[in-house]
Amino acid sequence: xxxxxxxxxxxxxxxxxxxxxxxxxxxxxxxxxxxxxxxxxxxxxxxxxxxxxxxxxxxxxxxxxxxxxxxxxxxxxxxxxxxxxxxxxxxxxxxxxxxxxxxxxxxxxxxxxxxxxxxxxxxxxxxxxxxxxxxxxxxxxxxxxxxxxxxxxxxxxxxxxxxxxxxxxxxxxxxxxxxxxxxxxxxxxxxxxxxxxxxxxxxxxxxxxxxxxxxxxxxxxxxxxxxxxxxxxxxxxxxxxxxxxxxxxxxxxxxxxxxxxxxxxxxxxxxxxx
Amino acid sequence: xxxxxxxxxxxxxxxxxxxxxxxxxxxxxxxxxxxxxxxxxxxxxxxxxxxxxxxxxxxxxxxxxxxxxxxxxxxxxxxxxxxxxxxxxxxxxxxxxxxxxxxxxxxxxxxxxxxxxxxxxxxxxxxxxxxxxxxxxxxxxxxxxxxxxxxxxxxxxxxxxxxxxxxxxxxxxxxxxxxxxxxxxxxxxxxxxxxxxxxxxxxxxxxxxxxxxxxx
Numbered sequence: 001x002x003x004x005x006x007x008x009x010x011x012x013x014x015x016x017x018x019x020x021x022x023x024x025x026x027x028x029x030x031x032x033x034x035x036x037x038x039x040x041x042x043x044x045x046x047x048x049x050x051x052x053x054x055x056x057x058x059x060x061x062x063x064x065x066x067x068x069x070x071x072x073x074x075x076x077x078x079x080x081x082x083x084x085x086x087x088x089x090x091x092x093x094x095x096x097x098x099x100x101x102x103x104x105x106x107x108x109x110x111x112x113x114x115x116x117x118x119x120x121x122x123x124x125x126x127x128x129x130x131x132x133x134x135x136x137x138x139x140x141x142x143x144x145x146x147x148x149x150x151x152x153x154x155x156x157x158x159x160x161x162x163x164x165x166x167x168x169x170x171x172x173x174x175x176x177x178x179x180x181x182x183x184x185x186x187x188x189x190x191x192x193x194x195x196x197x198x199x200x201x202x203x204x205x206x207x208x209x210x211x212x213x214x215x216x217x218x219x220x221x222x223x224x225x226x227x228x229x230x231x232x233x234x235x236x237x238x239x240x241x242x243x244x245x246x247x248x249x250x251x252x253x254x255x256x257x258x259x260x261x262x263x264x265x266x267x268x269x270x271x272x273x274x
Numbered sequence: 275x276x277x278x279x280x281x282x283x284x285x286x287x288x289x290x291x292x293x294x295x296x297x298x299x300x301x302x303x304x305x306x307x308x309x310x311x312x313x314x315x316x317x318x319x320x321x322x323x324x325x326x327x328x329x330x331x332x333x334x335x336x337x338x339x340x341x342x343x344x345x346x347x348x349x350x351x352x353x354x355x356x357x358x359x360x361x362x363x364x365x366x367x368x369x370x371x372x373x374x375x376x377x378x379x380x381x382x383x384x385x386x387x388x389x390x391x392x393x394x395x396x397x398x399x400x401x402x403x404x405x406x407x408x409x410x411x412x413x414x415x416x417x418x419x420x421x422x423x424x425x426x427x428x429x430x431x432x433x434x435x436x437x438x439x440x441x442x443x444x445x446x447x448x449x450x451x452x453x454x455x456x457x458x459x460x461x462x463x464x465x466x467x468x469x470x471x472x473x474x475x476x477x478x479x480x481x482x483x484x485x486x487x488x489x490x
Contacts, residue, residue, distance in 0.1 A: 009349070055348045062355065066362045073366055077373040084376035 003031040082132075089131050092184040093155050096172040097148045107155075109146045116263030134159040134168065143259055146170075153181055154267065156260050160252025163244035165189035167198065167252060173212075177268040180221075183207040185249065195245030206236040212253075218261045220254035223247065283409065291402075291414040295421030297483070302425040303476045304486065307393040311385050312426055313468040319442050321381045322430025326423025328367045328386060330416055333395050336360045337403040337415030344404045356399050357390070364389045394418055429471045437462030 003017040004010070008024040017031035048054065090103040099106055109127035111119045119142065127144035130137035134157055137144060146155035152175055159168040169185035183204050190196040197203055211233045212220055219234050223246040228235035238246035257264075282288075301307045308329075315325045339359050340347070347355050368386045371379035379386065389395065398418050403411040434440055436459045439447035447456065461467045480486050 049346070050348050050350060055351055058346070058348055059351060059354070062358060066358055070362060070365055073369050077369050080373035081369070081376075084372065088376070 002034045004034045006030050006032055085132075086128060089128070092186065093146050093157075093170050096155055096170040096182045096184045097153055098172070098182050099148060099150070106149055107146050108149055109144060112143050112145055112260075112263045114141050114143070114259065114262065116260075116266045131157055138256075138259060143263065145260070145263065148172075151175070154264075156257055158252050158256035160248055160255065162187055162190045162198075162248040163195050163242075164191070167245070167248060169198075169252070171207075171253065171257065173264070177264040178211045178213045180207050180210050180212065187245075190245050191242070193241075195239065195242035197239050197242060198245060198249055203239070210234060210236065212257060216265075218258060220257060221250065223250040288410050288413055291410050292417040295414075295417040296424060297421075297479070298486075300421045300425065300479075301394045301397075301418050302422055303472065303479050305394075305397075307397060308422050309469075309472065311388060311392060312422075312429065312472065313465040315382055315385050316426055316430040316433055316468050317437065317463055318381075318434045318440075319427070319430040321378055322426040323423075324371065324375060324378045325382060325385065326420070326426045328371065328382075329389055329392065329394070329422055330419025331367055332360065332363045332389050333398055333419035333422075334412055334415035335363050336395055336399055337411040338408055339363075340399050341403040341406060341408040341411035347404075352404070353400075356396060360395050360399070361390050394422055425472070425475065428475065429468050432471055433462045433468060437467075 001013070001015060003012045003014070005012070005021045005024065005026065007026050007030050008021065010021055010023040011034070012018045012021075012031065017028040017033075019028055020026070021030065090107070093107060094100060094103060097107070109124035111122035111127050111130070113119050122142065127146070130142060130144045134144075138159075144157055146157070147153070148155075153172055154177070155170050155172045157168070157170055159166065161167065165188035167185060167187045167190065169183060171183050172181040173179065174181045185198045185204065187196060187199055190198065206228075207221070210221055212218065214234065222228070222232075222235040223238045224232075224235045225238040225243055225246065227237045295301060299305070302309065302312055311325065311329075316322045336356070336359055340356060343355070343359075364387065367389070368379070371382070371386060398415055402414045406414070431441065434442075435446060439445060439452075439458050459467075
């Protein structure tokens with residue numbers, strides 16, 4: 001025997017109508033008996049619309065079509081999307097330098113190796129492309145550097161891990177290779193209102209005029225929980241409620257810039273000689 | 275179906291599918307659906323408009339596609355089929371936004387992806403598209419998307435104007451006002467104010483449409 005729910009059309013198989021419809025929760029009085037043919041006539045090669053074979057076939061075809069459609073869209077739009085992301089990175093670099101204008105006119109880029117020597121086989125575009133996979137670029141021993149054409153300030157791209165996901169940013173140094181000119185940070189998935197505050201101008205405003213060297217020794221920037229001491233040139237306040245992200249940010253700055261220290265020291269002595 | 279009288283494309287009944295959601299059957303202020311995103315993305319006018327258009331595209335196309343498929347969809351997996359179609363459309367919209375209006379797409383962040391869970395979309399598919407022909411379904415989807423969008427745009431307009439003194443990023447309230455002591459309403463920038471605005475819209479709407487009021 002089969003019973004059909006008059007409200008939602010659910011079909012129950014058994015000797016009596018169910019007490020409650022599992023789909024729409026109405027009681028047994030809403031069920032009516034339907035005469036089930038002893039063996040439902042098979043329609044087509046897959047059977048009827050509700051046969052298992054039809055359902056499996058239907059889902060498979062649907063998934064393949066949707067997957068192909070989405071893959072095609074993603075591929076065809078990727079170029080534009082990457083251009084947008086690149087534009088955002090360019091803006092962030094200029095923002096950390098505190099300048100505006102057309103990126104190509106005001107910023108030059110190149111790649112240095114772990115000893116701080118410029119690698120002439122890479123050009124400015126390669127340096128920009130490396131920003132898409134900065135950890136990979138670091139691992140390959142290639143370090144992209146950006147320089148403002150007007151006043152020779154350097155921008156060091158930094159990358160690390162926050163609490164949940166990647167964090168990255170740009171640290172612009174003044175020509176003494178020690179004092180921070182400005183910073184921009186971004187994140188992929190930190191907690192809104194807590195860790196995500198690293199991406200706000202309010203947080204960035206603490207960084208200018210801090211220094212990353214103590215004498216000749218590289219110390220980086222400490223992000224201090226409870227607030228940096230007054231007059232401490234190497235520390236900023238941590239984020240309230242964003243301690244893990246703050247620690248991640250501190251490590252990001254320390255580890256990333258550490259790779260550039262040979263380059264910075266060379267640039268520093270060059271500047272002294274000039 | 276051959277003896278069925280062919281209905282005109284813009285017959286009164288079809289037009290009702292399109293226009294009813296604007297006022298009498300508005301998804302946000304009558305059915306109280308999609309409130310979450312209405313609070314989240316309406317700080318400024320531009321994301322509100324983009325969100326409104328995105329939802330309209332998704333409701334319209336999902337209604338159309340599922341109405342075309344409705345006779346072939348196995349009943350037992352119809353919700354899954356609906357979800358797949360809606361999710362695919364939302365991903366398409368998200369990809370297009372990322373490619374063409376990147377800054378807005380960053381502002382909308384997760385809320386574009388969350389259109390999938392917007393009750394309006396699934397609700398219209400289940401309630402209308404699966405039992406109606408493609409053309410009325412398309413109209414119904416567009417109508418509901420726009421009915422949702424209209425509320426978003428109203429809230430976005432008020433919140434940006436009084437919260438930031440701008441519209442579409444352009445300064446509207448002149449500097450002289452600020453010098454004379456006018457200040458932006460900071461509460462406007464927070465979601466609770468959007469909820470209050472929705473409440474005010476519902477109040478005005480109900481006092482105009484007395485038949486919507488519950489009998490005492």
